[in-house]
Amino acid sequence: MRHFLFELKEGLMISLRAIRANKIRSVLTTLGIIIGVASVVLMSTAIKGINQAFQSGVSSLGSDNLYIDKWSWFNNDTPWWELRNRENITIEHYAKFKELAQLPLAVAPSIFTNQSIKQGDKTVQFILVVGTNQDYIKTTNLTFASGRFFSELENNSSRNVIVLGSEIAKQLFPTGGGLNETIKIKGIKFKVVGILEEQGSWVMGNFNPDNQAFIPIDNIFKYFMSEAWGSVTINVRAPNSLMVNEVKEEAEGIMRRIRSLKFDEKNDFSINQQEGLLNEINKTIGVIQMAGLVITGLALFVGAIGIMNIMFVSVKERTKEIGIRKAIGARNRTILGQFISESAIICLIGGAIGLGLAIVGSMIIAQFDFPTTISADAVVLAIVISLLTGIFSGFAPAYTASKMDPVDSLRYE
Amino acid sequence: MNIITIEHIAKIYQVGSEQVFALRDVSLTIDKNEYVAIMGPSGSGKSTLMNMLGCLDTPTSGLYKFKDQNVGLMDDNDLAAIRNREIGFVFQTFNLLPRSDALHNVELPLIYAGVSSKERKERAASALDSVGLADRMHHKPNELSGGQRQRVAIARALVTNPSIILADEPTGNLDSKTGEDIMSLFNQIHEHGNTIILVTHEEYIAEHAARIIRLKDGLIEKDEFVENRYIPNNKSVIQ
Numbered sequence: 001m002r003h004f005l006f007e008l009k010e011g012l013m014i015s016l017r018a019i020r021a022n023k024i025r026s027v028l029t030t031l032g033i034i035i036g037v038a039s040v041v042l043m044s045t046a047i048k049g050i051n052q053a054f055q056s057g058v059s060s061l062g063s064d065n066l067y068i069d070k071w072s073w074f075n076n077d078t079p080w081w082e083l084r085n086r087e088n089i090t091i092e093h094y095a096k097f098k099e100l101a102q103l104p105l106a107v108a109p110s111i112f113t114n115q116s117i118k119q120g121d122k123t124v125q126f127i128l129v130v131g132t133n134q135d136y137i138k139t140t141n142l143t144f145a146s147g148r149f150f151s152e153l154e155n156n157s158s159r160n161v162i163v164l165g166s167e168i169a170k171q172l173f174p175t176g177g178g179l180n181e182t183i184k185i186k187g188i189k190f191k192v193v194g195i196l197e198e199q200g201s202w203v204m205g206n207f208n209p210d211n212q213a214f215i216p217i218d219n220i221f222k223y224f225m226s227e228a229w230g231s232v233t234i235n236v237r238a239p240n241s242l243m244v245n246e247v248k249e250e251a252e253g254i255m256r257r258i259r260s261l262k263f264d265e266k267n268d269f270s271i272n273q274q275e276g277l278l279n280e281i282n283k284t285i286g287v288i289q290m291a292g293l294v295i296t297g298l299a300l301f302v303g304a305i306g307i308m309n310i311m312f313v314s315v316k317e318r319t320k321e322i323g324i325r326k327a328i329g330a331r332n333r334t335i336l337g338q339f340i341s342e343s344a345i346i347c348l349i350g351g352a353i354g355l356g357l358a359i360v361g362s363m364i365i366a367q368f369d370f371p372t373t374i375s376a377d378a379v380v381l382a383i384v385i386s387l388l389t390g391i392f393s394g395f396a397p398a399y400t401a402s403k404m405d406p407v408d409s410l411r412y413e
Numbered sequence: 414m415n416i417i418t419i420e421h422i423a424k425i426y427q428v429g430s431e432q433v434f435a436l437r438d439v440s441l442t443i444d445k446n447e448y449v450a451i452m453g454p455s456g457s458g459k460s461t462l463m464n465m466l467g468c469l470d471t472p473t474s475g476l477y478k479f480k481d482q483n484v485g486l487m488d489d490n491d492l493a494a495i496r497n498r499e500i501g502f503v504f505q506t507f508n509l510l511p512r513s514d515a516l517h518n519v520e521l522p523l524i525y526a527g528v529s530s531k532e533r534k535e536r537a538a539s540a541l542d543s544v545g546l547a548d549r550m551h552h553k554p555n556e557l558s559g560g561q562r563q564r565v566a567i568a569r570a571l572v573t574n575p576s577i578i579l580a581d582e583p584t585g586n587l588d589s590k591t592g593e594d595i596m597s598l599f600n601q602i603h604e605h606g607n608t609i610i611l612v613t614h615e616e617y618i619a620e621h622a623a624r625i626i627r628l629k630d631g632l633i634e635k636d637e638f639v640e641n642r643y644i645p646n647n648k649s650v651i652q
Contacts, residue, residue, distance in 0.1 A: 010524050021512040324508045327469060328569065329497020329525040331490050406469045410508065 007337060015342035022314070029310040030350035032303030033386055037354030039296040041382050042361050045374055047289050054281045058274050064105075064241050065139060065274060066248055068097070068234035068255060072270035074280055086268045088231035091217065093258055097234055100254045103247045105239045106138035109217055109232045113224045117164075117213060118184045119172040127168060128212045129185065131220030132235075139237040142209060145169075146179045147194030150216060154193070158218040162190035166198040167210040188223050190215060244273070300385065303350075304393040311343050311397035322401050323409030336402035343394025344387055351386025355379060415478075416576050416608055417443040417466060422475030423631075424461050435461040436472070437631035443577075443610065448603045450611045450619035453628035460581070462628065463612045467500050467579045468492045480576065497525050501570025505582035507562040509554040509569075515541060516550040519569045526573060540568040544598060560591035567598060577608045584618055596621050597645035621645070 019026045070086050072078065094109040101107060110132040116125045130136075137149040150161045162183065169178050169192075182189050199209045221227045238247040248271055255269050315322070322335060330338075359374050424436040436458045443449055453459040464470040465477065468484055471492075477484040479495060487495070501522075502508075509518045519537040528536070541550055544564040554562050563583060570578050580599065584592030600621060603609050611622055619625050620643045627635040 006527055017512065320508070321510060324510065325521070325525075326493065327467070327496060327502050327508070328522040329493050329573075331493040331525070333490070334525065407464050410469070410504075 007334060008341070011334070011337040011341045012345065014338050015345050018314075018318075018342055019345060025310065025314075026346055029307055030346055030353065032306035033300075033347050033350030033389060034303075034354040034357065036296070036300030036303035036389070037351045037382050037386050038357040038361065039299045040293070040385060041355055041358035041374065041378050043292040043296045044381060045358065045362055045378050046365070047285065047292055048375070048378075050288070051285050054285065055278070058277050058281065063274055064238040064244055066236040066238070066244070066251060067272040068236060068251060069270050069272055070231040073272045074276050083270075087259070088228075089234065089269060090227070091232055093255075094232055094234050096258050097251075097254055100257070101236070101250060103238070103243065103250050105237045106135050106235075107237075108132050108136040108139050108235045110136060110235055111217060111220055111225070111230045111232050112212075113220060113230075115185045115224065117168060117172065119181065122172050124168050124171045128207070129220070129224070130212050130214045131217035132214055133217055136214065136235065139235040140209075142199060143197045145195045145197045147192070149214070150193055155216040155218075158216050158222065160188065160190045160219065161193045161215065163194040163196065163214040164192055165196050165208070165210040165212045167208075168213055169195045186223065248273075300389060304389045307343055307347060307390065308393035308396060311339060311394050312400070314342075315339060315397045315401040318401075319404065319409045319412040322404050323406050323412065326404070326406040327410060332402040335404075336398045339398030339401050340391055340394040343398070344390030347386040347390030347393075348383070351382050351389075354386070355382040358382070414445050415442045416445055416480055417441075418476070418478040419465075420476040422465065422472040422477055424458075424465065424470070425473045434631050436465070439475075439628075439631070439633055441626060441633065441636065443608065445576075446603070446606050446608055448599075448609045448611070448621070448623040450613060450622035450625045451628065452613060452616075452619050452625055453634075454614065456630075457628040458631040459612050459614075459628050461631075463579060463581055463610070466577075466610060467502060468495050493525075497522055498573060499576040501573065501575040501578045503563070503566050503570050503578065503580040503583045505585040507554070507559075507566045507586070509562060509565055511554050514551045514553050515546060515557070515565045515568075518554070518565055519572050522569060522573045536572055537568070540572040541565070543571070544568045558591075559587050560594055563587060563591075563595050564598070567595070567602070571602065571607075577610055578602065579610050579612075581612045582614070583611070584613075584615070592618070593645065600645055617643070 067073075068089065070089055071083055091109055094107070098107045110130050112128045112130045114126055115129045116123055117127050117129075133155045134150060134152045142149075145166060147163070149163055150159070153159075154161050162185075164172070164178065164183075172178060172183060173181070178192055178195055181192050183192060184190070196209060217232075220230070236247060236251055238244045251271060252267065255271075256267065259268055261268065325335060325338075355374075355378075358378070362374050419442070420440050422436060422439050423434065426433045426435055439458075439462065451459050451462060461470070465472055468479065468487075469492075471477075471485055471487070475485075479499065482495070484492070484495070496502075509515075510521070513521075516534070516537050519540050520533045523533040523536060538547075538550060541547060544567050546561060546564050546568065549557060549561060549565075552561075554565070557565065563586075567578075567583075570580075578599075583599070584595055587595060596618065599609055599611070609622070611619070613619050620639060620641075622639060623642055624636070624638050626633060
């Protein structure tokens with residue numbers, strides 16, 4: 001073991017000398033690896049960023065939540081017209097459900113409409129205005145920057161109160177504040193009683209609570225939508241994630257009772273879950289990931305071939321040196337180690353530079369609101385990849401060198 | 414004690430469909446502290462014999478014993494180890510590593526012998542000192558004259574305290590004055606108890622040795638001790 005460490009150390013010293021002696025060539029060779037490692041790291045970081053954004057966006061929905069809906073989020077077997085022909089879920093259905101359900105922590109109705117919100121001369125368009133009741137907040141993990149959610153009293157008396165998502169508040173009140181101000185939707189005045197903290201992420205688009213506003217549900221029907229047109233979603237939160245399935249079973253039973261379905265009739269409603277959404281997202285991300293890694297892997301592979309090529313040239317060029325080293329007692333194994341560690345060091349240096357570039361690159365990308373951070377495992381990934389590339393592409397040339405005949409290589413000019 | 418014992422060795426190269434007999438049937442023994450010159454015209458097999466003696470190559474047939482070890486049975490690693498410990502090479506073209514300074518060149522065999530960095534530096538420095546290059550340790554080969562380069566090579570050959578010094582035309586690339594200096598250095602190394610095998614085709618160089626082996630067509634033509642050995646009188650170089 002001590003001997004191995006000694007040889008490793010001396011091999012590294014010899015390799016460093018050789019690299020220093022051939023600076024320009026080493027730099028050019030390294031370039032391939034720099035580009036390869038930078039693209040692999042950047043790609044894997046970007047994919048991770050996308051993934052994280054989706055995960056955090058989706059989990060802002062709450063993993064313990066069920067959404068009883070007319071529509072199914074993911075529909076693989078029911079034809080869409082069948083879904084369309086389903087009876088709407090009404091506020092009365094919700095009321096009955098709430099009365100019958102024993103297990104849920106909280107139950108709240110919700111329905112949304114797309115509106116523009118005005119404040120003074122500022123307008124924010126295409127906002128998801130969610131109509132719900134005071135219990136909605138208990139079905140979410142939303143937190144407040146200022147103010148509160150609207151109260152039971154405000155809800156029951158259909159007061160014109162509104163809770164704004166952080167992004168809307170930012171645009172309407174760029175200098176801050178906003179609480180207790182009045183905003184207008186379709187000319188109707190609402191008083192801001194609460195502003196949310198920044199919650200989700202850009203990937204969720206309009207379903208990100210940052211881009212949503214909340215008002216008492218009756219106001220939706222009063223001002224923006226006929227009750228006959230919209231179908232209410234019943235938001236159900238289980239007490240904990242272990243009870244999600246029980247809550248779901250109970251919910252299914254209750255809904256079938258409410259809808260008076262016979263035992264052989266299919267559900268005419270869907271119970272949606274974040275889990276299903278995650279599965280879909282994971283599928284998509286998996287495809288992106290494969291494609292991305294294959295493409296950047298190719299870049300790395302080209303870099304590796306470059307290194308191998310240069311190492312072959314280097315071995316040929318240093319035939320005499322190899323002969324001298326062998327004549328004075330270098331073993332085949334030592335020569336093998338010398339050239340492999342030379343290419344490993346070149347690759348490691350390239351990997352480190354590539355990693356640096358990737359960090360700079362991710363900082364630039366982060367300017368565009370794209371969540372990328374180089375994590376510790378990206379660093380490890382870069383080091384491992386460049387080390388393996390170095391060993392892989394150095395092996396064949398090093399093996400050739402180690403097997404050279406000392407007499408022939410001494411005679412080589 | 415015999416350091417080298419060779420019995421009926423032959424070396425046959427396959428060139429295309431033809432067999433070339435570089436050595437046909439050579440037997441000899443070399444004792445400790447001998448000073449032997451191997452002579453012969455080109456094509457006589459003296460380079461092949463030297464490669465064989467230096468354990469750079471193994472014979473096709475016959476027996477080669479180095480200090481009672483059968484070299485013919487050794488693998489590449491054993492050969493490398495015996496070259497490292499027992500043999501010091503001095504080449505016609507010096508064969509120094511061009512990008513390393515004198516000290517590192519002399520250190521090299523000690524690296525392969527697994528000597529620690531500190532001890533290596535000390536031993537390499539004292540070897541360089543003994544060939545009169547104490548003030549040239551950090552010069553690269555291209556900053557040294559031919560004679561100085563050959564001295565670095567000799568220091569490298571000496572640094573492991575090998576059983577034999579194997580010199581292949583050591584003065585071939587030097588002018589006659591410098592060559593004479595190098596030969597007197599060899600003489601002193603010999604007087605310090607080292608065994609030297611010198612390969613040359615120059616009669617006046619061979620006359621420095623105590624014994625001359627003449628090769629022709631892969632056979633020993635003559636193996637005789639030199640009666641009027643030329644002993645250089647310049648002794649100032651080695652301490």
